[in-house]
Amino acid sequence: MYKNSRSTVLLPLVVAAAVALGIFLGQFLGRSSAESDIKGILRSLALPQNKVSQTLSLIETQYVDSVAIDSLVERALPVIVSELDPHSVYIPASEMAEINEPLDGEFDGIGVVFNMATDTVIVLNVIPSGPSDKAGVVAGDRIVRINDSLVAGQQIPQREIMRRLRGKRGSEVRLGLERRGIDELVEVTVVRDKIPIRSLTAALMLTGDIAFVKLDQFARTSHTELLEALSTLRTQGMRKLILDLRGNSGGFLDQAIAIANEFLPADKLIVYTEDRNHQRIKQYSDGTGSAADLDLAVLVDEGSASSSEILAGALQDNDR
Structure with a gap:
């Protein structure tokens, strides 16, 4: 019985493919217009399929004058990002330090x-x-x-x-x-x-055992400032606390989580983030909070946003 080897099967297929390719090239490459069309197709395949990237690539390679592509991108990105939602904004590197100054604790x-x-x-x-x-x-x-x-x-x-x-x-x-x-x-x-920047603009006893703390933003020092204030107020007889978040437009998320942790018992959900694939990252209290025993009231208004909403929501959802 005759049995084909691998080489005897593959060789005819390779030869046939080569002949077909030769016929195709022979029909078109001899004509300048067809050759130009093929080169154009190959160039288009090499270009990015995203319209923005493709346009920038064409400007960089085909535009009659030399253009600073980075400058064009810096001007276009704010417009593109502004179309996402009212809260998304593009911040160039040159302005990032200035934007963060009010949250860094000093400037x-x-x-x-x-x-x-x-x-x-x-x-x-x-x-x-x-x-x-x-x-x-x-x-x-x-x-x-x-x-x-x-x-x-x-x-x-x-x-x-x-x-x-x-x-x-x-x-x-x-x-x-x-x-x-x-x-x-x-x-x-x-x-x-x-110029030092304080997150806590007020921390005082109101009457009897009720204390009042005003938190204006969530800066890098906010959690530390709150701990210091709570420690001082306890020595003055604090058993109940009014936490004022009115007008607090937010700041660093990690500070809001750390502050929420101070008021919650262990294993309470503070916040979760969810991506487009519905994968969640959850943050829970760890039980080390120093103010879980305090009676608590939180003040918010229409100016309380971002981290303020997260903190207030976590405290409310956990019945604090």
């Missing part, structure tokens, strides 16, 4: 809280013993000039005003201030310094 600046009202920089609050306080700036002052530049009535964005007021620790900034009751500008020189 270098002049130590004022201001508002841009009717295109005028109005000082709302001066941090006690801060650089501006030492230089004589007071609440209600209007900043008309920063160094030699007029800023009042110039439609300068608030972020740009912040950039001009902040700077390296030890550097100076000259301010021209309009002050009620004084006709001429008040000139002051402020030496920039470290």
Whole structure:
């Protein structure tokens, strides 16, 4: 009985495939238009299938002038991300440090809280013993000039005003201030310094055994600040606590989880995150909380968002 070997079976198939390919190429490669079409198909197959990537690739390789692709991407990404939902935003690396400053616990600046009202920089609050306080700036002052530049009535964005007021620790900034009751500008020189940022803006006993704590944001130091405040308030007789989260727009999620843990017994669900495939990562209390014994009331309003909602929801869902 005759039995085919592997080589005797495969060899005819390889030869047939080669002949077919030769016929195909012989029909088309001899004509310049067909050859161009094939090359075009091959080029299109090599291009990214995503329209954005394909467009950028074509600009980079085919556009008549040289273009800085990175600059185009930086301008396009904010628009693309803004289409996702109202809470998604693209932050370039150059602005990331500035965005995180209020949550990092400190920054270098002049130590004022201001508002841009009717295109005028109005000082709302001066941090006690801060650089501006030492230089004589007071609440209600209007900043008309920063160094030699007029800023009042110039439609300068608030972020740009912040950039001009902040700077390296030890550097100076000259301010021209309009002050009620004084006709001429008040000139002051402020030496920039470290400005500590406190998450807890109030921690005090109200009456009897009831304490009040106001948490304005979830910064890197929030959990530590709360522990220190609770320890002090316990020495003053605290048995019940009002935790005020009104106007708290959020911050670091890990701080909200750590603070929730302080008020919960062990093995209570604090929060979970779920991806598009419905895979969940759950965070539970570990039973080491120092305030699980306190009677607790939490205040929220329409300004309580993000981590504030997570903290308030975890406490409410676990009947605290």
